Amino acid sequence: xxxxxxxxxxxxxxxxxxxVVFEYPLFLVNSDLTPLSQKMDQVIDRLLSWxxxxxxTGTIIQDPATVSGRDYEETYRNVQSLFLRNKWGDGTxxxxxxxxxxxxxLSGTDHESTETVGGGSGAIxxxxxxxxxxxxxxxxxxxxxxxEHLPVLAAACESIISTDNLMFTSSMSAYPGILVNGPVxxxxxxxxxxxxxxxxxxxxxxxxxxxxLWFVLQNVGGLTSGMGTIAQYGEMRHGCLCFAENEDAxxxxxxxxxxDHYGRSRGSNSLTFFQIRGGGVRGFTHWGAGSExxxxxxxxxxxxxxxxxxxxxxTSGVPSDLAGIQGMLLYPALxxxxxxxxxxDKEKIKKHLSEELFYLLDEVKHRSGILRAVEExxxxxxxxxxxxxxxxxxxxxxxxxxxxxxxxxxxWLPNLIEGGxxxxxxxRNWADxxxxxxxxxxxxxxxx
Amino acid sequence: MVKTxxxxxxxxxxxxxxxxxxxxxxxxxxxxxxxxxxxGKVIAQLAADPVKWQPHRTFxxxxxxxxxxxxxxxxxxxxxxxxxxxxxxxxxAVAVKARGAxxxxxxxxx
Numbered sequence: 070x071x072x073x074x075x076x077x078x079x080x081x082x083x084x085x086x087x088x089v090v091f092e093y094p095l096f097l098v099n100s101d102l103t104p105l106s107q108k109m110d111q112v113i114d115r116l117l118s119w120x121x122x123x124x125x126t127g128t129i130i131q132d133p134a135t136v137s138g139r140d141y142e143e144t145y146r147n148v149q150s151l152f153l154r155n156k157w158g159d160g161t162x163x164x165x166x167x168x169x170x171x172x173x174x175l176s177g178t179d180h181e182s183t184e185t186v187g188g189g190s191g192a193i194x195x196x197x198x199x200x201x202x203x204x205x206x207x208x209x210x211x212x213x214x215x216x217e218h219l220p221v222l223a224a225a226c227e228s229i230i231s232t233d234n235l236m237f238t239s240s241m242s243a244y245p246g247i248l249v250n251g252p253v254x255x256x257x258x259x260x261x262x263x264x265x266x267x268x269x270x271x272x273x274x275x276x277x278x279x280x281x282l283w284f285v286l287q288n289v290g291g292l293t294s295g296m297g298t299i300a301q302y303g304e305m306r307h308g309c310l311c312f313a314e315n316e317d318a319x320x321x322x323x324x325x326x327x328x329d330h331y332g333r334s335r336g337s338n339s340l341t342f343f344q345i346r347g348g349g350v351r352g353f354t355h356w357g358a359g360s361e362x363x364x365x366x367x368x369x370x371x372x373x374x375x376x377x378x379x380x381x382x383x384t385s386g387v388p389s390d391l392a393g394i395q396g397m398l399l400y401p402a403l404x405x406x407x408x409x410x411x412x413x414d415k416e417k418i419k420k421h422l423s424e425e426l427f428y429l430l431d432e433v434k435h436r437s438g439i440l441r442a443v444e445e446x447x448x449x450x451x452x453x454x455x456x457x458x459x460x461x462x463x464x465x466x467x468x469x470x471x472x473x474x475x476x477x478x479x480x481w482l483p484n485l486i487e488g489g490x491x492x493x494x495x496x497r498n499w500a501d502x503x504x505x506x507x508x509x510x511x512x513x514x515x516x517x
Numbered sequence: 518m519v520k521t522x523x524x525x526x527x528x529x530x531x532x533x534x535x536x537x538x539x540x541x542x543x544x545x546x547x548x549x550x551x552x553x554x555x556x557g558k559v560i561a562q563l564a565a566d567p568v569k570w571q572p573h574r575t576f577x578x579x580x581x582x583x584x585x586x587x588x589x590x591x592x593x594x595x596x597x598x599x600x601x602x603x604x605x606x607x608x609x610a611v612a613v614k615a616r617g618a619x620x621x622x623x624x625x626x627x
Contacts, residue, residue: 081545096570096625102578109582116620117555121548129544131537137530141519144531157538166536167519191540198540207536235602289540 072195072238072299075291079197083123087115128199133168156293158211159283159307166210174206177219179496182206187227194234196291200226208284214277215509217257217502221249221311221340222278224491226285228342236486237292241347242300245282246310246482248397248469250327251338253493254313255513256503261315262517263473265399265480266350267308271514279309304349310482315470315517318402320409326469329415331490338493343397348483353378355404356476365411369421371479376425379481380459393423393460397482401472404479415468423460430455474517552620555587561618563604564595570625579622593618 074086089111094100136151138144148165152158164170175182182203185191191199198204202223209222225247236243249259259274260267267276283306291297300306316325316335326341327333353374361367379396398419400408408418430453433439443450460466467487472480496502507513520532552558560583564572572595580592593616599609604623613621 078542081543082548083544084542096575098571100571100574102574105575105578106582109579109586112579113555113583113586117551117553119551123544123547126544126547129542131539131541133534133536135532135534137532139530141531144519144533148533148535151535165533166538167534168536171536192543193540196542198542200540203536204538204540207538211538284538288538 071296075196075293075297076238078291079192079195081197083121084129085121085123087119087121089115152211156296157284157288159280159287161280163211164213166207170210171203171206174210174214174216174219175202176498177206177216177496177502178202178223178494180223185230186223187230190231192231193226193229193285193290194232195238195297196289198289198291200230200285200289204289205285208288209277209281211284212277212281213273214281215502215506217499217506218274218278218281220493220495221247221253221257221259221274222281222285224340224493225278225282225311225342227491228340228488229286229290232488234286234290234292236344236346237286237290237300238298240299240301242302242304242306243344243346243484243486244303244305244309245286246305246343246345246397247278247282247312248326248341248343249311249313249338249493250316250325250333250341251493252336253338253495254316255515255517258506258510258513259311259313260517261313261471262401263475265312265472266305266310275311276308279311280307282309282311283307304347305345310345310350312471315402315472315474318406318474318517319470320402320406323405323409323415323470326467327490330467330487333490338495339490340493341490342488344486344488345397345482346484346486348381351378351481351483352478353481354477355400355479364407368408368411368413372422372425375422375479375481379422379483380426380428381483391458392462393426393465394483395465395467395485395487397467397469397485398422399469399471399480399482401474401476401479402470403474404476405470407476416463419463419466419468422466423458423463426459427456428459430457555583555590555620557589558587558619559591559593559617561593561598561613561616561621562595563598563609563613563621563623564600565602565604565624565626567595567600572625575625576622 073088077086078084089108091104095104134151136144136147138147149162152163180202184202186200186202186205191201193200205223205226209218254261257274258272260269260272286292294303314326325335327339328335333339355371357367357370562576567573583590598612
C-alpha cells in the first residue's frame with residue numbers, strides 16, 4: 070500500500086485516494102520538471118472531478134479468510150501464499166493464526182480479546198489500524214509465539230499506540246527494539262547472553278516477539294516495505310531487536326538499566342521500547358592482542374576501537390546535538406565485571422568514552438558542507454574550534470550489560486530514541502503458562 | 518479452524534480459517550467535496566521545507582499551469598505560513614482557512 074494512502078488512512082480517511090504518479094527523480098536537485106507539466110490535466114481532474122467510493126464514516130472490519138486444499142499440507146502451503154499475496158507475512162513460514170491457536174495465545178493476558186491494547190484508540194500509525202488483543206495475538210501466533218510471550222509484546226505495542234511512527238516510514242530504516250529487565254526474561258526464554266539478537270532455539274522469545282512486533286507495525290500500522298515505508302535497507306526490521314539485560318551478572322554495586330533510567334526496583338518486570346534511527350548494529354572488538362601489560366591498558370586501547378565505531382561525522386560536518394546523539398552500548402557481563410574489578414563504574418566508562426569521541430576541524434573541513442555553512446553565516450573558519458566534541462553529555466551513552474560472556478566483542482546501537490519504559494503486566498495464570506512451557510520445551514535455561 | 522470435508526468420489530477437501538492480522542480501520546472523515554472548477558478560487562500552499570524535494574521549483578510550475586487554465590485563481594505562497602513537519606498541525610489548518618483559502622496544496626513529500 071503506497072505511503073500516501075497509508076498516511077491518509079492514518080488520518081481517519083477512507084482507503085482510497087485520487088492520485089497521479091510521478092517518478093522519484095522529479096523531486097531531486099536540478100530535476101527535469103517536464104513530467105509535472107505533462108500531467109497537470111490529470112492532476113486538475115483529480116482535484117475537480119474525482120468521486121470517492123466511500124460515502125459514510127464507520128469502521129471497516131476485517132473478516133477471517135478461509136483457505137482450502139486437497140490435504141493439510143497443500144492447505145498449509147496455500148495459507149503461506151495467501152499471506153504473501155495479501156502482504157501480511159514476510160517471506161518466512163507463518164503459523165496459520167486459526168481461532169483456536171489465537172485463543173491459546175490469548176491465554177497470555179487477562180484482557181478481553183476485543184479490548185484495544187493500551188485501552189485507548191489502539192491506533193498503530195501511520196495507517197491507524199486498530200490493535201486489539203485479538204489482533205495482537207494473531208500477529209504473535211503468526212510469528213510462532215506462545216502465550217507467555219504476549220505480556221512483553223503487549224507492553225511494547227502499548228508504547229507505540231498513537232505515536233506517529235514517523236521514523237519507521239522514512240528512508241533511514243529506523244528499526245524497533247525491546248529491552249527487558251526483570252525475572253520475566255529468563256521465564257520466557259529471552260536471551261541476555263550469547264546470540265543476544267538471535268536466532269536461538271533454546272531462547273526463542275526474542276526472535277518471536279521481535280517478528281510479531283514487526284507484523285503489528287507492518288499489518289496494522291501499514292509499514293509495508295517500499296509502500297508504507299521507504300526504508301532503503303530495512304536493517305534489523307526482520308525480527309527487530311528483543312533482548313534482556315543480564316541482571317543476575319551485573320557487577321557488585323551496579324544498577325540495572327531500568328533502575329538507572331526509569332527508577333524501577335530490582336526484580337520488577339519492565340520493558341524499554343526504543344528505535345534505532347539508521348546505522349544498523351555496530352560491533353567492535355573489545356579484547357586486545359593478549360600481550361598488553363595490564364587489563365587497564367587493554368581496556369583503554371579498547372575504548373579507541375569503540376570510539377572508532379561510534380564516531381560518525383554528521384552530514385553537515387557539525388554535530389546537530391552538542392550533547393551527543395544517544396546510543397546504546399552493550400558490554401557483556403564478563404567485561405563489565407573486569408572493568409569494575411579495577412574500579413571502573415558506569416559513569417567512569419561513559420565519561421572516558423565520551424572524551425574519546427571528537428573530531429578535528431581539519432578532518433571534516435573539506436569533506437562536508439561546513440565551508441558552505443560558514444560562508445552562508447558570514448563566519449571566519451579560523452575562529453571555529455579546532456576540535457568538536459561529539460558527546461558533551463556522557464549520559465547520552467546508554468550502557469546495558471548484555472551479550473555473550475566472552476571478552477572479545479561489544480556492540481553499539483547508534484541513533485537511539487527511547488520510547489519509554491512500561492511495566493510488563495503478567496496474567497493471573499502466569500504460573501500455569503510457565504508450567505505448560507516447561508512441558509512443551511523442557512526446563513527454561515537458568516544461566517542467561 | 519481446520520476442517521476436512523469428504524467430497525464425492527475423490528479426495529477430501531481441507532480448509533483452514535485464519536484470522537486477519539491487519540486490524541479494523543476506522544473512517545472518521547470523508548474526503549472534502551470537489552471544487553468543480555478553480556475559477557476565482559484561493560489556493561494556499563504549504564511546504565515542509567523550502568528546498569528539500571524541490572518545492573521552490575514545483576510550486577511555481579503548478580501555479581503557472583493552473584493559472585493557464587484558470588486565470589482568476591489566486592495563490593497564497595508557502596512562505597506566508599509556517600514550514601517544517603508542523604504543517605500538519607491544527608493551528609496551520611486554521612491559519613490557512615483564516616486566509617480564505619478554498620483549497621490547499623501541500624508538498625513536497627510532506
